[in-house]
Amino acid sequence: MVVGGGSAGLMAALTLRKKIPALNVHLVRSPDIGIIGVGEGTTLAFPRHFFEFLGINPKSFYEQAEPTWKLGIRFLWGPRKYFFYNFAFEYAKKLPELKCANGFYYDASSPWMDRASAYMAHDKAFPRKANGLPQFHKNHAFHIENEKLVGWLESQCRQCGVQIHEATVEVDGTRDHISGLVTDSGQRLEADLYIDSTGFRSELLGRQLREPFISYSDTLFCDRAVIGGWSRTDEPVHPYTTAETMDAGWCWQIEHENFINRGYVYGSDFIDDDKAVEEFIRKNPLIEKTPRVIKFRSGRYRRNWVGNVVAVGNAAGFVEPLEATALQVIAVQCSSLADGLMDCLLEPTPSFVDLYNRYNSRQWDDIRDFLAVHYKFNTRLETPFWLACQRDTPLHGAQEVVDYYIENGPSFLPANILVDNYNSFGIDGYLAMLVGQNVPYKKSYRPGSEEKQFLKNYREGLAMEATTHGMGVKEALDAIRDPSARWA
Numbered sequence: 001m002v003v004g005g006g007s008a009g010l011m012a013a014l015t016l017r018k019k020i021p022a023l024n025v026h027l028v029r030s031p032d033i034g035i036i037g038v039g040e041g042t043t044l045a046f047p048r049h050f051f052e053f054l055g056i057n058p059k060s061f062y063e064q065a066e067p068t069w070k071l072g073i074r075f076l077w078g079p080r081k082y083f084f085y086n087f088a089f090e091y092a093k094k095l096p097e098l099k100c101a102n103g104f105y106y107d108a109s110s111p112w113m114d115r116a117s118a119y120m121a122h123d124k125a126f127p128r129k130a131n132g133l134p135q136f137h138k139n140h141a142f143h144i145e146n147e148k149l150v151g152w153l154e155s156q157c158r159q160c161g162v163q164i165h166e167a168t169v170e171v172d173g174t175r176d177h178i179s180g181l182v183t184d185s186g187q188r189l190e191a192d193l194y195i196d197s198t199g200f201r202s203e204l205l206g207r208q209l210r211e212p213f214i215s216y217s218d219t220l221f222c223d224r225a226v227i228g229g230w231s232r233t234d235e236p237v238h239p240y241t242t243a244e245t246m247d248a249g250w251c252w253q254i255e256h257e258n259f260i261n262r263g264y265v266y267g268s269d270f271i272d273d274d275k276a277v278e279e280f281i282r283k284n285p286l287i288e289k290t291p292r293v294i295k296f297r298s299g300r301y302r303r304n305w306v307g308n309v310v311a312v313g314n315a316a317g318f319v320e321p322l323e324a325t326a327l328q329v330i331a332v333q334c335s336s337l338a339d340g341l342m343d344c345l346l347e348p349t350p351s352f353v354d355l356y357n358r359y360n361s362r363q364w365d366d367i368r369d370f371l372a373v374h375y376k377f378n379t380r381l382e383t384p385f386w387l388a389c390q391r392d393t394p395l396h397g398a399q400e401v402v403d404y405y406i407e408n409g410p411s412f413l414p415a416n417i418l419v420d421n422y423n424s425f426g427i428d429g430y431l432a433m434l435v436g437q438n439v440p441y442k443k444s445y446r447p448g449s450e451e452k453q454f455l456k457n458y459r460e461g462l463a464m465e466a467t468t469h470g471m472g473v474k475e476a477l478d479a480i481r482d483p484s485a486r487w488a
């Protein structure tokens with residue numbers, strides 16, 4: 001029994017039903033309590049989950065959810081004018097022609113060491129094939145309007161036999177066990193396992209079982225967002241999210257085909273809502289309609305699986321959206337739950353539940369640690385918020401990687417030793433953020449003339465390829481919609 005029909009509930013129901021068809025999966029959602037309705041940027045975990053793990057044909061996704069492609073994030077952050085962090089693991093590499101790892105050769109005037117960021121810099125998403133279709137690669141995620149994503153998820157759920165009920169429920173049970181749900185019309189719903197996807201309300205795990213909440217507020221100072229946007233006119237559809245430093249936080253720009261979505265994430269200890277809205281509108285004068293303010297808290301419940309309840313999505317925890325990781329966490333929660341249930345032959349053991357909890361706690365904490373590096377080293381503005389971030393942000397699990405970097409520079413040797421295999425950002429993510437923010441390191445390396453010449457030709461070659469063979473997002477969308485286009 002999945003409680004909640006936001007992206008988390010629908011993803012959980014779909015994953016369980018698709019992977020374990022023998023399960024009867026019900027989903028109950030309240031017609032009165034809406035969904036959060038934000039969450040429009042994704043990471044690589046999204047296409048992997050749906051198109052590889054669940055094996056769904058992407059055709060219906062493209063038709064109904066109308067996504068655009070995201071190759072990474074363009075940060076207006078730190079002392080450089082901008083830098084890219086993409087999904088192609090550009091820093092955890094060393095070109096055979098060069099002596100050191102890629103990060104040692106960062107050049108702010110042509111900030112690419114690989115195809116992905118050269119394409120981003122030229123507003124291109126994919127190479128163009130001879131037949132005019134995009135050459136898809138695996139280094140992309142999506143931007144998706146939340147409502148359309150939820151619509152597609154719901155249709156996928158219905159197609160594979162998830163039974164959807166409309167009711168607001170109250171929870172019946174003790175502090176360590178749920179015995180049932182009671183709908184507003186008095187009907188009783190019972191199940192063997194309950195998935196709490198009730199969003200921030202966390203009706204089962206938080207309210208009924210009273211699992212303690214571990215706050216991340218010592219590290220992540222933002223707790224609100226103001227959201228708005230405008231209809232696209234002639235702006236190019238960038239193949240990336242933009243993350244821009246603001247006075248008391250940061251602002252995303254997410255690229256939909258016909259709409260530009262903006263959101264200012266801020267710390268309410270540093271700016272009040274009215275002033276945040278004022279700054280948001282002043283810097284984004286095209287915003288249509290009154291922007292809406294959302295409150296949140298970053299942190300996670302100590303355990304996500306307690307007794308006969310597994311929480312998924314915001315009901316289990318939330319980390320602010322700087323790396324757009326919520327749908328990624330949900331995907332991992334759902335896949336590890338489905339895999340685990342199958343391996344336990346549908347009778348989860350205490351050791352499996354414990355492992356599931358440790359694995360998922362680590363996921364949340366890893367994201368907090370990675371974001372800490374974004375906040376601690378962003379020297380772009382000297383406002384009270386950013387000065388506090390530089391001074392007071394603890395690095396937790398990121399401390400060792402940062403110490404290594406400060407002594408040794410952007411070497412990727414610590415991969416898998418200081419950053420474990422489960423960390424979705426990997427050493428590459430850390431290096432992208434440290435090099436991108438121009439965090440100083442003690443070793444200095446100056447390339448010789450041969451290396452310099454090689455780099456010049458190499459970078460010019462990538463730029464030339466992007467401009468002549470690259471397809472922009474709009475062009476690629478038109479190409480795949482052409483009636484003659486065929487899906488493999």
Ligand SMILES: Cc1cc2nc3c(=O)[nH]c(=O)nc-3n(C[C@H](O)[C@H](O)[C@H](O)COP(=O)(O)OP(=O)(O)OC[C@H]3O[C@@H](n4cnc5c(N)ncnc54)[C@H](O)[C@@H]3O)c2cc1C
Pocket residue numbers: 003004005006007008009028029030031032033034035036037038039040041042167168169170197198199200201203224225263294296312313314315321324325326327328
């Ligand atoms: C400012 C902001 C920006 C974000 N940006 C991103 C992003 O770029 N990328 C990303 O991946 N994520 C992002 N997220 C996170 C993302 O929006 C959510 O994690 C995701 O949508 C999952 O939400 P949910 O399904 O857990 O909760 P919700 O969408 O809130 O759904 C809760 C569901 O529970 C139901 N419910 C609640 N109580 C009851 C009850 N008593 N009875 C029956 N039903 C009930 C509701 O009806 C609803 O269907 C962002 C979040 C915020 C706050």
